[in-house]
Amino acid sequence: MSVSFRPKINWRTRMNTRKIATAFRVLPLAAIAMAASAAFAAPVQGPADASFYTYPAALPAANGELISYRDAQVNLGANAPAAKAWNVVYKSSDSKDAAVAIAGTVIVPTAAWTGTGPRPILSYAVGTHGLDPKCAPSKQLAAGTDYEAANIAAALKAGYAVMVTDYKGALTGTGSATKLGSTYLSGKAQGNAVLDIVRAAAQIPGANLSLNSQVAIWGFSQGGQSATWAAEQLANGYAPELKVVGVAAGGVPGNLREVAPTLDGNIGFAFLGAALNGLNNQYPGTLPIRLLASEEGLAALNKINTQCVFEALFEFQNKSLPAYTRDNIPLDELLEIGAPTLDQQNLGNVKINVPMYIYHGKADEFIPVSQGVNLKNAYCAKGTSVTFDLFPSEHIVTQFQAAATALPWLNERLAGKAPVSSCNSTKPAPVSTANPGGGNFVVTLDKWNLAGEIGLKTLAQTVFLPAGSTFSADADVTAKTLNGSLSIPDYKTTVKLIGINTSVGLRVEAAGATTGSNVVGNDGSLTITGQSPANITVTSVLGIPFGQCKTVSPVIFPLNLKGNVGTLGDGTLNFTGTTSFPQIKGCFISGILTALMSGNGQTFKLNVAPPAPIRY
Structure with missing residues (x-):
């Protein structure tokens, strides 16, 4: 007897969504923006204290609707340009199309935009920060501790208004369990959050942001997965009014079942544990690791829920998932049990209708370089325009090395310059130079x-x-x-x-x-x-x-x-x-x-x- 955990697909809903998306495409952009604005109620100015991050009692109907906002202070370092910032709470939808509330931060340079058209927008998808709400980028940007602040500051210097989603799980409070908890590595939910914060930002009074703006999307690691899922959701008809001109995604885990063995028993084990927690929150019961886990395993999963990324990374370095189960169940069996859920996160499914910049580290010890190559090949085969760069370093260093290339690539897309395609490259597939796993980091x-x-x-x-x-x-x-x-x-x-x-x-x-x-x-x-x-x-x-x-x-x-x-x-x-x-x-x-x-x-x-x- 076999049991399938694959959720049922309502084809009528999908067909209706496609019809609506098609209708949107034939409307003038100004009409779309007006229609969206008319559908949104007036947002509420939120409180200055921590209660701002309490999950709202009721959610609006429209994805991207701004629920509340407030002035914010962000600390991006001494070299960051002057900017005005807001914290926001907005409505989005998760991987099961259920309504969710998401928090985030919107940052707009104070210097006047001197380019053509309205100020461009960058939806910046952060990498792994940790599952506890205290780790959310909105809180770390305010405290001056966000490790991605330099990339955000560079985008502000280039003139972008930068949107940073906290993803699902940053809001706390007394709501039901389905409203709480991170959906870490649940791709569709993350992609929706990346798109919907752009819609929400256009509703902030005094921010002077427009849905007529050109939009770029950029992210690495979890952020790379989120940025790529945002691109796929655009191709599926989500947020059709957004003028996305390019997507930059690096270190992307495009196939979680293939990535898991690299993390298990290695320095990146905490990412595997966090993925089990996040996917279990999104798809309860389909990853029965908590049923199979030993007491020590349950304690480890619970602790990862309370830690920020580097704390978890160092504490659980080189741990093994089978060792946390009751009978030391082999990893391949655990992956097979969770295959339907894991496979729903796979990327490379559709033709992306905007240019993509995919990049990866040759020495990536967390996400093998083959992930980046395979993703590039999958999109190229579907007719997507893909530029692919290979950097010499490991995962964390590549995130920051690539900033000096990724941002100019996006700038060229704003300027209307055609990208250089890597789809006809004859170079042999790169061989990983990652350090051996299981030892020191x-x-x-x-x-x-x-x-x-x-x-x-x-x-x-x-x-x-x-x-x-x-x-x-x-x-x-x-x-x-x-x-x-x-x-x-x-x-x-x-x-x-x-x-x-x-x-x-x-x-x-x-x-x-x-x-x-x-x-x-x-x-x-x-x-x-x-x-x-x-x-x-x-x-x-x-x-x-x-x-x-x-x-x-x-x-x-x-x-x-x-x-x-x-x-x-x-x-x-x-x-x-x-x-x-x-x-x-x-x-x-x-x-x-x-x-x-x-x-x-x-x-x-x-x-x-x-x-x-x-x-x-």
């Missing part, structure tokens, strides 16, 4: 580009490092250590000696490993404290070799950085500081060189950036 930097400058205090001049300089390291997040090395080719530079431009040959070589500590906190904070020793040799002056004019001891470059993982917002690590140059000895002009180059107070800037992505 290690982020590898493999020959990252090293740029830098050294300020020579006495000469009041700056010497730049040559092209081809690289930095490699293993940042062990579990052991909190950093071990690496730098490689700098011999080069020549020009400095003024006694007022005369003089060619000087330099050799900067590692005098040992770059070592230090690398600490990622439970709140996503990032602190690097280390040092890189290097011997500096003047190999020639005016093209004339003078022997080994070398510092008598290594120059120590302190490497200190404090921020959060979003510090990688432009894909780089930036270190600045001062150091001391020892005496130079070993040649007959060493006294002159010492007088000109040695001493305290030498400044430096080192910029470590990943290799460029490969377009597939």
Whole structure:
């Protein structure tokens, strides 16, 4: 006897939805906007205290209707542009088309939009933040602790109004159980939430946002899944009035059954546990893990419900799902039981009618690179325009490396520029370079580009490092250590000696490993404290070799950085500081060189950036 947990599909409802969507497509956009506005009741200005996030007693009928709003403060870092923000609660629908209330934040730059048409809108779908309401992006943006703040700030600088949904589960209160609890990785619900916040934002009094605006969608990891589901929902006729011009989605878990074995017994186990909780909330009874779980397993699932992402990630690193069941049930059996629910989250189902930018990390340890490649191929086969980029790094680092590419790609779509398609690429499928699972959480930097400058205090001049300089390291997040090395080719530079431009040959070589500590906190904070020793040799002056004019001891470059993982917002690590140059000895002009180059107070800037992505 077999039991199917696949929900029944009401084909009449689906047909009616298609007819309505078709009718919308033939109406002028202004008429659609007016019709939508007329259907929405006036929103309520919400309270300033925590009761704003209490689940409303009744929901309106229309998806995207703004229920309540209030002025908000967001902390996006020192480099963020001035902006006005609102918290919102709006109506959406979950994966079963049931009415739900969703919270979120809307941020609009205060600088006037100088482009063509109304200000563009970016619906920014965040990655995993954690299942507890305290982890919601609206609350972390207010506290200045959201690890994706740098990406949001970059979008604001580009002129976008940015919408950030909290997804379902951020609202609390005394409502029924069906109204509460995160639906983490329930794709359709997340996609709807990403679209409906755009509709809701247009109803905020004084925000000056328009449904006539061009809309872009961007997300990574859970956010990549959400952004892609939003694209599929658009193709299915949801929110037809939105003028979406492009979707950027990275690190997308396109097939959860294929992703699960990579997470199980690995550093990403917490994501698997969170998925079981979220999908069980959306599809109760279809994933009977709570019936099969041991007492320890139930305790683990309950705890993950109360943790934010990094806290859960570190506590449950390398745990195994079968070990949390009563009889150590094999993972493949558990996945087979939950297959109908898991398979409903699969992506690549329909032709997306707007250009897509899909990107992935070659060393992704959570979501195998094959997921990105397979998703690209599935959409290409259906006629979707897909641009696909492969980045060199693992999951978390790729999220921030790719920001410098994803946002310009979206900007080009706003400008009406045709994208470069990857659908006819003849490159072979990439082979994963992820570190082996089951051990420490290690982020590898493999020959990252090293740029830098050294300020020579006495000469009041700056010497730049040559092209081809690289930095490699293993940042062990579990052991909190950093071990690496730098490689700098011999080069020549020009400095003024006694007022005369003089060619000087330099050799900067590692005098040992770059070592230090690398600490990622439970709140996503990032602190690097280390040092890189290097011997500096003047190999020639005016093209004339003078022997080994070398510092008598290594120059120590302190490497200190404090921020959060979003510090990688432009894909780089930036270190600045001062150091001391020892005496130079070993040649007959060493006294002159010492007088000109040695001493305290030498400044430096080192910029470590990943290799460029490969377009597939």
